[in-house]
Amino acid sequence: MITSRRLFLRSAGAGAVAGMAARPLTDFSSAATFKQDDGLVRLDNNENAYGPSKKVLDAIHSSVGCVNRYPLMEPNSLTERIADLHGRKPEQILLGCGSTDILRMAAFAFLGKGKQLIQASPTFEAIEDYARSASSEVISVGLTLTFSHDLDGMQARAGSLTTLVYICNPNNPTASLTPRKDLEDFIAKLPASTFVVIDEAYHHYAGQSGMYASFIDHPLDNERVIVTRTFSEVYGLAGMRLGYAMASPNTVQKMRQFASQDNINTVVIQAALAALEDTESVNDSIRRNMDDRQEFFNQAMARALKPIDSHANFVMMNTFHPAEEVIQHFHENKILIGRSFSPMRTYIRISLGRPEEMQRFWQAWDMLPYPKHTMHH
Numbered sequence: 001m002i003t004s005r006r007l008f009l010r011s012a013g014a015g016a017v018a019g020m021a022a023r024p025l026t027d028f029s030s031a032a033t034f035k036q037d038d039g040l041v042r043l044d045n046n047e048n049a050y051g052p053s054k055k056v057l058d059a060i061h062s063s064v065g066c067v068n069r070y071p072l073m074e075p076n077s078l079t080e081r082i083a084d085l086h087g088r089k090p091e092q093i094l095l096g097c098g099s100t101d102i103l104r105m106a107a108f109a110f111l112g113k114g115k116q117l118i119q120a121s122p123t124f125e126a127i128e129d130y131a132r133s134a135s136s137e138v139i140s141v142g143l144t145l146t147f148s149h150d151l152d153g154m155q156a157r158a159g160s161l162t163t164l165v166y167i168c169n170p171n172n173p174t175a176s177l178t179p180r181k182d183l184e185d186f187i188a189k190l191p192a193s194t195f196v197v198i199d200e201a202y203h204h205y206a207g208q209s210g211m212y213a214s215f216i217d218h219p220l221d222n223e224r225v226i227v228t229r230t231f232s233e234v235y236g237l238a239g240m241r242l243g244y245a246m247a248s249p250n251t252v253q254k255m256r257q258f259a260s261q262d263n264i265n266t267v268v269i270q271a272a273l274a275a276l277e278d279t280e281s282v283n284d285s286i287r288r289n290m291d292d293r294q295e296f297f298n299q300a301m302a303r304a305l306k307p308i309d310s311h312a313n314f315v316m317m318n319t320f321h322p323a324e325e326v327i328q329h330f331h332e333n334k335i336l337i338g339r340s341f342s343p344m345r346t347y348i349r350i351s352l353g354r355p356e357e358m359q360r361f362w363q364a365w366d367m368l369p370y371p372k373h374t375m376h377h
């Protein structure tokens, strides 16, 4: 039975009072494990379909005994661990309740009425939403024909009111890269008052090439560059909400003013510390994603489809048909795929799932009621 949270709490409270003398205290340690068993295949949110590693799950279980306490010192140990990992000072690291929280802090620290955000279109929308709630203007510049950021176009729109630029690399939803060298040239030419967020949520899947190098691993000596990472993807902790930024101490200080207090929970801190130690599982996770991605492209090729080259844990492809209808078809087959992304209204975004889930995807694809030849390049 579905009941509102308020009603549930009220009735639970009444029962507790009535039964107080007679019943022993509830044993919370035997609480049933929550599981999603609605039969839906979730290929819609770029999550890690395999979940966290065994070591991380163990850390989560053993930290549960501390959830009655506020996290006081623990966030500092995680900050120090992340700083150490990247060879930086703790003052250069800012934790957030998901990297979305970091994007919020950046928007509120650097935007406001009369100021402008420049971003690509399409890209991850969170910062645009926060920019608008900070009463800023948002300038969206379409991607190039190779689906990288149109840096010349963005440059041309940047002026004295542009206080923030958002670069998502690899980009969500296209899973495409913007070349490192081009980004460096672009950043060097920006007005002196412009900060740049480089969102590396999908860093682990991008691989090393002349095209891509992380701005955390290979930083620029520039006070205005903010790099964000998340624990939601390769570490499989999307439901636990943790992300971080790396920037100069001054820039971190400006954003920290907009952090909510005690925003990092006790359990996720232990999970993250374990995840950062467990490099073997991270490497396995990256390899498995490469295999799953290759299999997706094999299946696509067998159907003469040509998805956009993917550097992430999701793939975008043109269906040459209104995306909303394709999405609806998958939904009717109990498969959730990404939403429709303006202006790429005939493209769909598919997050990579487990092999059996991807089989379901391709079965449903083959049942699409549209003439297949219209979908080919």
Ligand SMILES: Cc1ncc(COP(=O)(O)O)c(C=O)c1O
Pocket (backbone or CB within 6 Å): 045, 046, 097, 098, 099, 100, 101, 124, 168, 172, 199, 201, 202, 229, 230, 231, 232, 238, 241, 242, 243
């Ligand atoms: C590019 C990008 N940045 C940030 C996020 C949000 O990450 P988090 O779960 O850390 O808030 C996502 C999630 O889909 C994303 O695609």
